[in-house]
Amino acid sequence: xxxxxxxPSRVICKSGTSVKIECRSLxxxxxTMFWYRQFPKxxxxxxxxxxxxxxxxxxxxxxxDKFLINHASLTLSTLxxxxxxxxxxxxxxxxxxxxTGVVEQFFGPGTRLxxx
Amino acid sequence: xxxxxxxxxxxSVSEGALVLxxxxxxxxxxxxxxxxxxxxxxxxxxxxxxxTGATLVKGINGFEAEFKKSETSFHLTKPSxxxxxxxxxxxxxxxxxxxxxxxxxxxxxxxLIIQP
Numbered sequence: 371x372x373x374x375x376x377x378p379s380r381v382i383c384k385s386g387t388s389v390k391i392e393c394r395s396l397x398x399x400x401x402t403m404f405w406y407r408q409f410p411k412x413x414x415x416x417x418x419x420x421x422x423x424x425x426x427x428x429x430x431x432x433x434x435d436k437f438l439i440n441h442a443s444l445t446l447s448t449l450x451x452x453x454x455x456x457x458x459x460x461x462x463x464x465x466x467x468x469x470t471g472v473v474e475q476f477f478g479p480g481t482r483l484x485x486x
Numbered sequence: 487x488x489x490x491x492x493x494x495x496x497x498s499v500s501e502g503a504l505v506l507x508x509x510x511x512x513x514x515x516x517x518x519x520x521x522x523x524x525x526x527x528x529x530x531x532x533x534x535x536x537x538t539g540a541t542l543v544k545g546i547n548g549f550e551a552e553f554k555k556s557e558t559s560f561h562l563t564k565p566s567x568x569x570x571x572x573x574x575x576x577x578x579x580x581x582x583x584x585x586x587x588x589x590x591x592x593x594x595x596x597x598l599i600i601q602p
Contacts, residue, residue, distance in 0.1 A: 376529075404589045404590075406589075406590075412594065412595075413576060413592045413593060413594045413595050414530075414576070414590075414592045415592075416589040416590065416591070419588075419589055429589075461527075463529055463530070465590075473518050473535065473537050473580065473582065474532070474535065475590065477522075477529045477530040477531075478529055479528060479529040480527075480528065480529045482527065
């Protein structure tokens with residue numbers, strides 16, 4: 371089956387630093403990936419759509435200069451949280467669009483970011 | 487614009503009893519509907535999905551859901567609850583644009599508690 375991995379699974383950083391999260395499709399090519407954010411005990415919110423070889427499309431209210439997305443290859447998308455602050459602490463989950471079908475997405479296991 | 491409403495942030499049932507988790511959606515286009523399960527500190531696992539065709543959809547672990555267009559509902563059921571079903575359940579809706587499925591819009595989630 372289609373597998374999506376994320377690295378790291380957990381990261382703790384100091385306020386003001388930048389953190390990069392990787393999302394990889396392990397056994398398929400993904401031209402489109404999605405990034406979601408989940409605050410404690412809340413639902414997932416779509417942050418942006420990442421398209422290989424082009425600029426990401428951000429949802430309303432998401433700062434593109436703070437959450438940098440790069441989709442440089444068909445198997446890798448990265449999310450960089452720049453100048454992180456405690457309010458950025460969250461669970462970040464990526465997904466990759468099913469290349470064989472139309473509807474389904476395959477989710478990564480998530481990255482827990484804690485900003486001190 | 488799309489939205490999902492899950493009635494009841496917490497649902498408690500006895501082991502062996504019927505599980506019913508409610509989901510209503512709004513969408514300006516024919517929706518694609520999903521139910522996901524999330525265990526603590528983990529990513530999402532797809533339980534089932536509705537795209538087109540048969541409105542009663544069967545998923546993994548004995549779960550099923552019925553798409554009712556007239557009621558804009560997609561409620562999740564399981565005839566007999568098991569202790570291992572205790573988790574967070576999310577209903578989600580998506581549409582499809584030119585390149586495939588769009589990012590998902592999630593409900594706020596329902597925490598399912600199984601009483602022994």
